[in-house]
Amino acid sequence: MADKYKAILQTELQNNDLPQSAKMVLDYLDKLKNFPLIIAITGESGSGKSTLVNALRGIRNRTEGAAPTGVVETTVEPTEYVHPEMPNIRIWDLPGVGTTNFTADKYLEYVGFEKYDFFIIVSSDRFRENDAKLAKEIQRMNKKFYFVRSKIDHNVRDEKEENPNFNEEDLLKLIRDNCTKELQTMGFESPKVFLASGVRLHLYEFEDLWKTLKEELPKLQRDALLLALPNISANVIEQKKKTLERKITWLSVASAAAGAAVPVPGLSAGVDLSIIVSCVIQCAISLGLTPGLLQKLSDVTGVSLEDLKAELKSPLAGVKITSALVLQVLTRSAAYILATTVEEGARLVPVIGTVVAMSLSCATTYKALKYILNTLAEDTQRVFIKALGLNSPV
Numbered sequence: 428m429a430d431k432y433k434a435i436l437q438t439e440l441q442n443n444d445l446p447q448s449a450k451m452v453l454d455y456l457d458k459l460k461n462f463p464l465i466i467a468i469t470g471e472s473g474s475g476k477s478t479l480v481n482a483l484r485g486i487r488n489r490t491e492g493a494a495p496t497g498v499v500e501t502t503v504e505p506t507e508y509v510h511p512e513m514p515n516i517r518i519w520d521l522p523g524v525g526t527t528n529f530t531a532d533k534y535l536e537y538v539g540f541e542k543y544d545f546f547i548i549v550s551s552d553r554f555r556e557n558d559a560k561l562a563k564e565i566q567r568m569n570k571k572f573y574f575v576r577s578k579i580d581h582n583v584r585d586e587k588e589e590n591p592n593f594n595e596e597d598l599l600k601l602i603r604d605n606c607t608k609e610l611q612t613m614g615f616e617s618p619k620v621f622l623a624s625g626v627r628l629h630l631y632e633f634e635d636l637w638k639t640l641k642e643e644l645p646k647l648q649r650d651a652l653l654l655a656l657p658n659i660s661a662n663v664i665e666q667k668k669k670t671l672e673r674k675i676t677w678l679s680v681a682s683a684a685a686g687a688a689v690p691v692p693g694l695s696a697g698v699d700l701s702i703i704v705s706c707v708i709q710c711a712i713s714l715g716l717t718p719g720l721l722q723k724l725s726d727v728t729g730v731s732l733e734d735l736k737a738e739l740k741s742p743l744a745g746v747k748i749t750s751a752l753v754l755q756v757l758t759r760s761a762a763y764i765l766a767t768t769v770e771e772g773a774r775l776v777p778v779i780g781t782v783v784a785m786s787l788s789c790a791t792t793y794k795a796l797k798y799i800l801n802t803l804a805e806d807t808q809r810v811f812i813k814a815l816g817l818n819s820p821v
């Protein structure tokens with residue numbers, strides 16, 4: 428949590444003004460949820476810009492709501508695509524630099540460069556002069572840019588056809604070195620190029636791009652981007668879990684502080700169920716476990732929805748999350764936690780079934796939430812492996 432908020436919150440808690448503290452935390456979390464991150468995807472026509480826009484939004488080309496893609500340039504003016512689950516993340520599909528007849532400075536003016544947080548310049552073969560001019564102009568405007576060399580899956584496939592014993596690492600190095608050299612001759616001292624495939628984000632170096640963004644973006648944007656990112660690796664899923672864990676900690680404080688007046692049967696009189704429910708929903712969305720997101724994953728990977736669902740163990744995964752369901756799972760998880768925590772378990776729950784009848788402490792609710800998150804994250808890891816297993820790399 429931002430230090431400023433932390434300090435104020437501490438004071439509020441010391442003064443024991445719980446409703447005020449709850450408001451603080453909720454305001455902060457709201458800010459996090461609504462903090463805008465605006466990404467521009469640019470490059471030559473046909474380089475794979477629109478495909479990358481779709482991949483970042485977790486949807487397949489040519490499905491409903493997807494940015495139009497194809498061999499013919501389809502984007503003639505900047506088009507905004509809102510992330511389907513996180514409306515604060517906006518990805519702009521910009522027209523191909525070469526298609527507009529603008530010089531780099533006029534192009535940037537035309538696309539309204541001020542509003543973007545950073546640019547991704549996509550190229551599917553050589554980086555062209557246009558790309559370099561654009562990058563320099565972006566730099567001159569004090570904005571950040573990243574080079575992405577796309578369609579690497581094609582290069583790998585083509586090379587494999589010609590030489591089945593080829594070494595993928597060698598090929599990737601060759602492509603990377605080539606791109607770097609080109610950009611160096613165009614005046615970039617040590618350009619960073621990320622090799623990627625817009626149709627298979629989990630392969631190659633897309634994760635490295637994300638890691639770089641993580642280091643360079645301000646904290647609020649970093650967390651927003653992480654939670655919106657498709658599950659491209661086990662590591663990304665683990666980091667999502669950690670980020671959500673931090674949110675749970677703060678939401679528990681808020682829930683405990685705000686909930687005093689909203690007692691729910693089975694739950695501590697001091698816990699606000701609506702805050703807990705929205706927290707669980709947010710976890711399911713970020714981890715890609717809502718029915719809609721599982722369907723999209725099935726569309727993107729070609730693995731059937733049934734096969735993906737077979738990997739789910741949490742009763743909150745792949746279903747519509749309601750307050751009643753959350754309460755049920757929460758109390759069941761709490762019973763499990765209390766029963767497996769020797770000291771607490773022995774003292775507090777002689778018979779597991781009675782836990783529903785009694786009130787859960789805020790601390791137990793917090794632990795139960797973390798337990799729920801763990802189970803959801805484990806489901807996500809299994810679904811991720813399943814989704815990749817049948818859709819093996821080229």
Ligand SMILES: Nc1nc2c(ncn2[C@@H]2O[C@H](COP(=O)(O)OP(=O)(O)O)[C@@H](O)[C@H]2O)c(=O)[nH]1
Pocket residue numbers: 471472473474475476477478479488495496497498499500501502577578579580581623624625626627
């Ligand atoms: N195999 C593969 N095809 C891609 C990739 N990126 C784009 N394409 C295909 O290349 C064509 C042009 O892509 P598009 O996203 O429309 O390019 P844009 O003009 O830069 O927006 C489309 O047919 C895409 O399906 C990629 O990384 N791998």
Ligand SMILES: [Mg+2]
Pocket residue numbers: 476477478495496500501502520
């Ligand atoms: Mg396009």
